[in-house]
Amino acid sequence: MKKINTLVCPVALSGSLDNSIRRWLQNPQKILSPYIAEGMTVLDVGCGPGFFSLEMVRMVGKFGRIIAADLQEGMLQIIT
């Protein structure tokens, strides 16, 4: 039977997902800009504390929509 990995990044470590080194290595604006434009509706599955979601909000503008989904309620509390 196939083993399923059920480990997730704990909410207590969510702060480690956003730091200057990561922003330099994985610049959200650079990564997302080929795919996201103003007015789009975008689903961010596994959004965590919002490293990518918050940049998405800026990119879609006031007529767009970001749906940020995470299985951990604690992550969603951070993002809102």
Ligand SMILES: C[S@@+](CC[C@H](N)C(=O)[O-])C[C@H]1O[C@@H](n2cnc3c(N)ncnc32)[C@H](O)[C@@H]1O
């Ligand atoms: C490593 S974190 C990355 C968070 C964010 N996307 C980032 O790049 O910083 C992965 C997140 O995905 C969430 N996650 C894992 N499996 C999921 C699932 N099946 N549905 C929704 N969220 C999930 C975890 O709770 C965790 O917050």
